[in-house]
Amino acid sequence: MPELPEVQTVANHIRPDLIGKYIVGIKPLWTKTLDNFSSDDLNGKHQIMNVSRRAKFIIIELKDFIIAIHLRMTGKLYFLKEDILPKHARVIFQLENYNDLIFEDTRKFGRIYLYNDLSEINSRHGPEPLGEIFTTDWLLENLKIKKRNIKALLLDQSFLSGLGNIYVDESLWESGIHPNSISCAIPKTKALRLHCNIQKILSEAITQLGTTFINFSFLNGESGNYSNKLKIFGKQGLPCKKCNKIIKKIKVAGRGTHICPVCQKIYKPRLS
Numbered sequence: 001m002p003e004l005p006e007v008q009t010v011a012n013h014i015r016p017d018l019i020g021k022y023i024v025g026i027k028p029l030w031t032k033t034l035d036n037f038s039s040d041d042l043n044g045k046h047q048i049m050n051v052s053r054r055a056k057f058i059i060i061e062l063k064d065f066i067i068a069i070h071l072r073m074t075g076k077l078y079f080l081k082e083d084i085l086p087k088h089a090r091v092i093f094q095l096e097n098y099n100d101l102i103f104e105d106t107r108k109f110g111r112i113y114l115y116n117d118l119s120e121i122n123s124r125h126g127p128e129p130l131g132e133i134f135t136t137d138w139l140l141e142n143l144k145i146k147k148r149n150i151k152a153l154l155l156d157q158s159f160l161s162g163l164g165n166i167y168v169d170e171s172l173w174e175s176g177i178h179p180n181s182i183s184c185a186i187p188k189t190k191a192l193r194l195h196c197n198i199q200k201i202l203s204e205a206i207t208q209l210g211t212t213f214i215n216f217s218f219l220n221g222e223s224g225n226y227s228n229k230l231k232i233f234g235k236q237g238l239p240c241k242k243c244n245k246i247i248k249k250i251k252v253a254g255r256g257t258h259i260c261p262v263c264q265k266i267y268k269p270r271l272s
Helices: 004-018 119-124 136-145 150-155 165-175 188-207
Strands: 022-028 046-054 057-062 066-070 075-079 089-095 101-105 111-115 248-252 255-259
Touching: 004 046, 004 057, 004 075, 004 188, 066 075, 111 119, 136 188, 150 165, 150 255, 165 188, 165 255
Parallel strands: none
Antiparallel strands: 022 046, 022 089, 046 057, 057 066, 066 111, 075 101, 089 101, 248 255
């Protein structure tokens, strides 16, 4: 599933061509993609004021509404360059005097929502890891008050927005924290490293236009380059870049998880 850097990449690339344009119609080719509204709810002309990202949503800001697009596993958003629709096109955003914006989704998991504002999304999502709220003090305090598996916690979008399997594995490895650690037992020095590494890795991934494996591409099939920078995700069976021991793949929080059994220490509360 596209994570924060991939969603930010899509938003960055469609923004210049969308701001100021008018949506004059939405044509669903797979009706379930429009989750909480129908095309009739957006009649008339609606000027696009901005394109941004919140959590893993692409936000198209109109004057009176927002359109929130979640790519899920295989969603893609790009401008139609030819008259032939792609096989897996699910929604067409018809723009006045401009190429249509296509939402393509092979597996049909992606969803598009219509809201008055961001309050609905904000109520279900934690702070942005590259935002002002996510400070070292915030992370230290919130790790201490939670008694949860650290990987499960970082994947929980109500705790912290935008992180997924790739960037959680990378951040925990860089910080020397085993994903089966319990959040409240992680030492302060390690928590500070985790904060730094989350922000560093996400920022670098955005500059590299995200990570491309199987499903993610943007615009008309362009790929991100951060897959070349990955240190542990997808590297099972290869030597760790820090200690040269073999990287293992295990299951944590129901997710395939990549670890170095030497470099990443498990932190658990002491028994009283």
